[in-house]
Amino acid sequence: MKIEEIARLLGGKHQGQGNREIRGVAGLESAGAEELTFAEGGRALERASRSAAGCILVPAGASLPGRTTIEVSHPKLALIRAAAALLPARKVEPAIHPTAVVSPSARLSPSVHVGAHVVIEEEVIVREGTALGAGVFLGRGVEIGSDSILYPKVTVYPGARIGSRVTIHAGSVIGSDGFGYVFAEGRHHKFPQLGQVIIEDDVEIGSNTTIDRGSLGNTVIGQGSKIDNLVQIAHNVRIGRHCVIAAQTGISGSVEIGDYVVMGGQVGVGDRVRIEDQAVIGAQAGIPTGKVVRRGSAMWGTPARPMSEFKKTYAQLTNLPNLAKKVNELSRRVAAQSKSG
Amino acid sequence: MKIEEIARLLGGKHQGQGNREIRGVAGLESAGAEELTFAEGGRALERASRSAAGCILVPAGASLPGRTTIEVSHPKLALIRAAAALLPARKVEPAIHPTAVVSPSARLSPSVHVGAHVVIEEEVIVREGTALGAGVFLGRGVEIGSDSILYPKVTVYPGARIGSRVTIHAGSVIGSDGFGYVFAEGRHHKFPQLGQVIIEDDVEIGSNTTIDRGSLGNTVIGQGSKIDNLVQIAHNVRIGRHCVIAAQTGISGSVEIGDYVVMGGQVGVGDRVRIEDQAVIGAQAGIPTGKVVRRGSAMWGTPARPMSEFKKTYAQLTNLPNLAKKVNELSRRVAAQSKSG
């Protein structure tokens, strides 16, 4: 693709050798003469001036004398778009590997790809263009929409429903039993785990993540939400649309999360918490059982407090030994005054 | 099952249409005319009065005018029992899938179910009624008792011993090497990991959990203990009976845990900690290396302190910026008095 074509595609203005050929994308440091890269922010633009990249996407108004650039309003987003045009999309080869075990009652679109050693149980439905990596397991009655991809060894328990354009990375488990027990007579009695997992369209789930089925209701992951690796999502959790949940975060039973919520890594959320739209939870924060996090608020710490309060407290915290010293000195002085008085 | 039959089974008193037919269980909100549900506590009872459920299990003495109810001493436990009677138990079909790879020296009860692509190595023993999901791996010499279920892709390393009525969810790994090294001559030398994992009867383990073998001794999970998803249990850990360990908790090497211990999610326990019977550890708490947590005590925070102390400190913590201001004011006043004195 010529640089002037890329500029046209992105609606950007190019500077330099517009008819040079670009064949791929790369990072600022590693990009070569046939590769496109991007630079945002002062430091990146400085490094960009020394880049060997064939073309650099830069913010509108930025100039890199002597380099071939395309000015765009959002260079990183522009790179995503250019990459989509430059790089061949993953082709899904319609095929069922001879080692796959597929129930005769399963209904697979002819355009589905089924890898080696996949197991598909009774009454499963998989729609057009979906790819199942090697060793994927789909339990009885699972439904998957179109153009989704399940990487190797994903396990989907019976009855789960997965939408279209969903990506699930290797080793993730969808629909295992929730962790619900009633303690009586000296032992733990398991509560029925009869609900489903529903994963809406355009969701992406990382590797080795676990999402439990609902106990009596359902566990729901809303459209467009992105979940990282090793995340735990318990029974009856409802996550809204376009949320981002970073690695190793754990969400306890019956938590409700709104839309556009952002959670850092290793966050812990207690039972029955409600997190409203657009809230932001800092990494490693712990939200206690039953708490409500208000729309748009930012929280940090365990137990979590508003971010600004946490930071203020924290600043005082590091100063605590000094404060204690000061109080001791004051005590002495007051005692001395008291005597002399 | 008729409501009056359910009432008889539970030893409860029914109100309303005793000869109505119930076919399943459901949540308060979703239950229909042929479903049983339960309500405990004021808010739930209030919602129950608007429920469309065919029958509602309520605490003794509670009345819901116009609804069909059964009074029982423990509604949630009663629901578990009713569900066991109402819902068909999982049937284990005795069969060995033709794609399974089973060593001729393995001894499997004829009533065992072996799913597709299971691998069973030499001298494995699996007793009656146990089910092995698709892709399960049992290493040489593994023993599993009766009526256990291993969901798809559980890996059991050679030599592990698993009891009866044990459930292990998908992707969990039992018996991988402990993380033990000796640093010398500029590199880490691996300590021998020769011990076993022993999982006693009635244990349930979630999905993608990891339990390491002992180094020279054994790792033991005591009878009736319940372990959630993504939990890490290191080499030589000994967990007692009827413990509950929530998701993403990590337990370091040689930790000893008593009976009836309850641990929240994302707890971290350092090497050689001892946690005595009935202790409760709050979510995200961190127990430092070597610490002893006394019988029945409750701990929270990192490093963990007694729960009540933690809460007191925490209350002061949020007040810390005010305290600092107060000290500064006092300083000024004392200095002023000093001058004027």
Added chain:
Amino acid sequence: MKIEEIARLLGGKHQGQGNREIRGVAGLESAGAEELTFAEGGRALERASRSAAGCILVPAGASLPGRTTIEVSHPKLALIRAAAALLPARKVEPAIHPTAVVSPSARLSPSVHVGAHVVIEEEVIVREGTALGAGVFLGRGVEIGSDSILYPKVTVYPGARIGSRVTIHAGSVIGSDGFGYVFAEGRHHKFPQLGQVIIEDDVEIGSNTTIDRGSLGNTVIGQGSKIDNLVQIAHNVRIGRHCVIAAQTGISGSVEIGDYVVMGGQVGVGDRVRIEDQAVIGAQAGIPTGKVVRRGSAMWGTPARPMSEFKKTYAQLTNLPNLAKKVNELSRRVAAQSKSG
């Protein structure tokens, strides 16, 4: 092996029955008459005096009257060496299981072991003596060096490069997509994840750990580093040589870690952090985005501070309710003096 032979091998001095036969190693408590064990430190030496072990490795100068011992400079390290001599090394049987699916374009050394249900895609290279456990998946173009072992159900995405003498435990995922999105127009756009994972020689990785591929660059795990179970390593992370990273730690995108760094369990490291050589990070610590941890420093807490400062602050923290009381008293006294003055 005779005790005197073991003593010679270890360069140690034996006491007692030098011509007794030793057949294995065991812990202090469980070792029998034909087993070797070790004791380091006063308490262990005391317990050693009651051990039934055939021979005990003790520090130079230690004496256990009536017991057969070998004095060595580092008993635990000596045990590792003795175990290597006493215990038969794992034999890799060169074989490709008939249920494995191996691309004709893959190049496997004739000495490689390929377990049941393994899948090897196009152009994979596996060198001599490497063993692939049941159900391992190697994506297109993966390269693995010699004498490595991948336990059952490890997934290696296309293009990853793994060195020699590398161990990867069951269920780990190497090379899944990084978690990188750009938010625009009300949804998250996925950033290209085109880089690789490079795992150098002598690395050990635990079970169910996840290591993401680089986005535009590579994710690199340096030679001799040891990574525990359930660890998350994000895209573009670079870990140096001989690091130790304990279970459930999470390392965010583009973090750089030097050599000989030690990290406890459940540590969280934010984006673009730099941790220099020989730093030590305490369990559950949280290193905020962009922070630099200096060479050899020790950090703890969230947000992490120098260990000694954290401990000082922490001591004050538990004393905080007292401090608050003291300040209130002082206030009263100062107010009283003020009036009386």
